[in-house]
Each structure stands twice: as structure tokens, then as C-alpha cells.
Amino acid sequence: MPLLFKKDCHNGGIVAVWQITEPVEELLEELAxxxxxxxxxxxxxxxxxxxxxxxTRCLIKEVLGITPEIDYQDSGKPVLQNADYNLSISHTKGYAAIVLSKGQYAGIDIEYPSDRVQRVYERFVSLDEQQFIPEGQRVEYYTLIWCLKEAMFKMFDEQSIIFNEHLVCRPFKFDEEGELKALYRKEKEVELSYRFSTVNGFYLVYHC
Incomplete structure (x- = not known):
């Protein structure tokens, strides 16, 4: 199970991606x-x-050296019980991704770009956001904005969030990697920075 991507964040956090190649039985043997x-x-x-x-647990064990004990809140948000990190998790088609944060917020999402985002983009992209998306790169921008807002949804853990209203993506330029700025505006306003990378054909957005 190769570790494809690992980055240490400036505040002591960690983001990592693992390609899942092992059968279930082999993964079980790695964990207590x-x-x-x-x-x-x-x-x-x-x-x-x-x-x-x-x-996901093997990946945390790889970067922290411990078998993680993860419990879940009623909303489904994971809580790491035996290490001092906030945790966020994502999966897509044979990959597992985690972010471990020492700060207040942890959020991550990993997705493959797909034409299907063009069929549902109005559910998560506002009219203002549509204005900065180039005509020839809609799939790339829609997928990255979806990743961003999924990561934000996990961070703020509020089930009634409306993606194209409460979560705001600032204008950005698509590249292999870069920074995204976004605003959460439901009951309170919080503006945060996120990082994005494109690895092995998938898009990764995280805050740690």
C-alpha cells in the first residue's frame, strides 16, 4: 500500500494519501x-x-506510529481518541486520504474529476462563483470547488449547510497545486485558507 503523498503543515499537522492495493485480510493484520x-x-x-x-487506519498508523482509536460523533464526524489531533477523512476509488490538524479545524476531500459535476454544479456553485470559471475548464473548476466545499462541510459539521449559499469559494486560478480561500457564512463568518494538489489524476483539497 504505497504512500503517495505526505506533507507536514506549518502548525504541526499532517496530510497524507495512500493507494489501497491490499485485500481486507492483509489490512486487518496490520491493525490491533x-x-x-x-x-x-x-x-x-x-x-x-x-x-x-x-x-484509513493503516495510513494514520504509518504517519503517527500508533494504531488509531477512532470514535464517531452522532453526525458521523471522526474523533481520534488516542492522539492530540483533529481528524478528517476522505476516500475515492482506491485511495484513502487523511488530514491531522493541531488547530481548531481539520478538513479534507479527494475526488476524481468527472463530467457528472456539470450536471449538478448548480447545487454547490453560486452565481458569483460561476463568473470566474473559464468556459473550457468547467470540469476542473467544478471538481475542485466541490472538494473544497466537502472539506468545509466536514470541518464545520453542520448538517443544514447549503453548499451554494453558506460556503463561498473566492476566485482562484486552477493549477497543479495552489491555495484556495473560502468563507463559511452560516450563523457566524469564518474565512480560511486551503491547499489543493492534483496527484495521480485526482484532486485533493485540505485544511490543517
């Missing part, structure tokens, strides 16, 4: 899971979902 986690693995019907669950 609690009974509650083993039960959760057994509850998943698909091996793909089991592998994502286990690979």
Missing part, C-alpha cells in the same frame, strides 16, 4: 482494532468499504 471497530468492519457489506475503513 478494538471490538467496536471490528464490529463496524463486519457491518459493511462491500469489501471496498471495509478496505477504505481499514486503509
Amino acid at each position: 482494532l478494538r471490538d467496536c471497530e471490528l464490529s463496524r468492519v463486519s457491518s459493511f457489506k462491500l469489501d471496498k468499504r471495509k478496505a477504505e475503513f481499514l486503509a
